[in-house]
Amino acid sequence: MIMVVFAHVLTFGFKMNDSFISQLFVTFRMPMFFFISGYIAYKGVERWDGAFYKKMLKKKAIVQIIPATVFWLLFVLWLSNDQMSPWDYIAQRGFIGYWFTYTLLVFFVIYYTISLIANKMPLSVGGRFMDIALVLIALLGITTYIVLTAAVRTLYLYTFSILNACIYFQFFVFGILSRKYLEGFEKMLNKDWVIAGAMVVFVACLFILFHPIIAARTPGILSKLCQREIVRYAGLIIVFAFFFKHASFFNRDNWFVKSLLFVGRRTLDIYLIHFFFMPYDNPIIGLESQMFVIQLLVATALSVVVVAVSLAISRIIRMSSFLGHYLLGAKREEKN
Numbered sequence: 001m002i003m004v005v006f007a008h009v010l011t012f013g014f015k016m017n018d019s020f021i022s023q024l025f026v027t028f029r030m031p032m033f034f035f036i037s038g039y040i041a042y043k044g045v046e047r048w049d050g051a052f053y054k055k056m057l058k059k060k061a062i063v064q065i066i067p068a069t070v071f072w073l074l075f076v077l078w079l080s081n082d083q084m085s086p087w088d089y090i091a092q093r094g095f096i097g098y099w100f101t102y103t104l105l106v107f108f109v110i111y112y113t114i115s116l117i118a119n120k121m122p123l124s125v126g127g128r129f130m131d132i133a134l135v136l137i138a139l140l141g142i143t144t145y146i147v148l149t150a151a152v153r154t155l156y157l158y159t160f161s162i163l164n165a166c167i168y169f170q171f172f173v174f175g176i177l178s179r180k181y182l183e184g185f186e187k188m189l190n191k192d193w194v195i196a197g198a199m200v201v202f203v204a205c206l207f208i209l210f211h212p213i214i215a216a217r218t219p220g221i222l223s224k225l226c227q228r229e230i231v232r233y234a235g236l237i238i239v240f241a242f243f244f245k246h247a248s249f250f251n252r253d254n255w256f257v258k259s260l261l262f263v264g265r266r267t268l269d270i271y272l273i274h275f276f277f278m279p280y281d282n283p284i285i286g287l288e289s290q291m292f293v294i295q296l297l298v299a300t301a302l303s304v305v306v307v308a309v310s311l312a313i314s315r316i317i318r319m320s321s322f323l324g325h326y327l328l329g330a331k332r333e334e335k336n
Contacts, residue, residue: 001267003029005274005310006303008097010295020210027205027227028235030100035236037104038175040113048119060108061296062327063268068101070327071272092309097275099161100120101268107172110137131177138170169229171236188246189241198237205231216222263307268326269314270307277306299332 007029010022043056072095073086080086095102114133118126145166169181178185188194205226215223249257263270279302317323324330 009299029233031232034168034171035175038172039179042176048115049056053116064101064105068098072098092133103161103165134173138173141166141169198234202234270310273310
């Protein structure tokens with residue numbers, strides 16, 4: 001979640017969309033977010049029946065729709081002014097930063113529905129059916145993205161996250177399949193050539209995308225393939241492998257690890273609240289021309305402050321069980 005806030009500080013706040021550091025984090029930030037969501041979402045096919053399906057849909061609808069809609073509308077009102085009414089903001093910018101929660105809900109519905117259908121089949125057949133169906137839908141999403149971006153005006157397709165859903169579903173599926181076949185996935189991450197290969201590919205893609213001479217001489221189709229697929233999978237594997245190989249670090253009992261784990265548990269809270277505390281359209285003069293390390297330090301410092309303020313607001317909201325449940329998706333405390 002800190003990476004998401006960090007990226008938003010750079011792009012929304014400092015207007016450094018085209019800087020190397022911003023583009024670097026964009027390569028794997030959202031793919032990683034959807035991958036983790038799919039990884040956590042996985043449930044064995046044998047668990048899915050009608051009652052479980054309805055329970056999961058209801059749970060996700062409460063968590064994904066109600067909080068996002070409330071904060072989205074509040075944020076639209078927050079941004080509106082004499083020049084642009086709330087309706088203008090919605091028409092021109094759609095879900096703004098809250099597109100992720102709506103898109104993720106669509107992914108859950110697709111996955112849950114396929115799992116329910118697979119449950120009606122023999123276990124050996126149902127498992128394969130789920131794999132094939134998810135992969136085919138992911139490929140359909142990629143194809144739809146390519147066709148739409150080539151043939152249609154894309155403003156509203158981006159605004160209401162249709163294109164985002166098409167291109168990011170593949171990473172959600174990758175997360176599901178990685179969790180389903182965890183033993184094989186862990187073996188892959190333990191192979192040195194896989195990690196080394198991912199690093200080499202990632203660096204090569206960075207040169208293709210950002211080095212002025214190489215980028216100018218790279219065929220357009222290869223450049224788009226690197227930007228939309230190759231660099232994202234390579235970056236995703238590198239980041240996940242880092243946390244996988246250092247899992248023991250997160251089992252330590254110290255304040256730093258506890259803080260990181262707490263931020264992880266409050267991911268949705270931070271995501272919903274942090275938009276209100278971003279330094280919108282306040283670029284720091286000269287920051288874009290500074291060294292990579294200086295940009296990293298400044299953006300990280302402000303990101304930590306934004307996360308801390310968001311957590312403070314979250315704690316205040318959670319003082320009410322009702323508001324915590326419907327605004328932040330928290331479990332309601334059972335009355336004795």
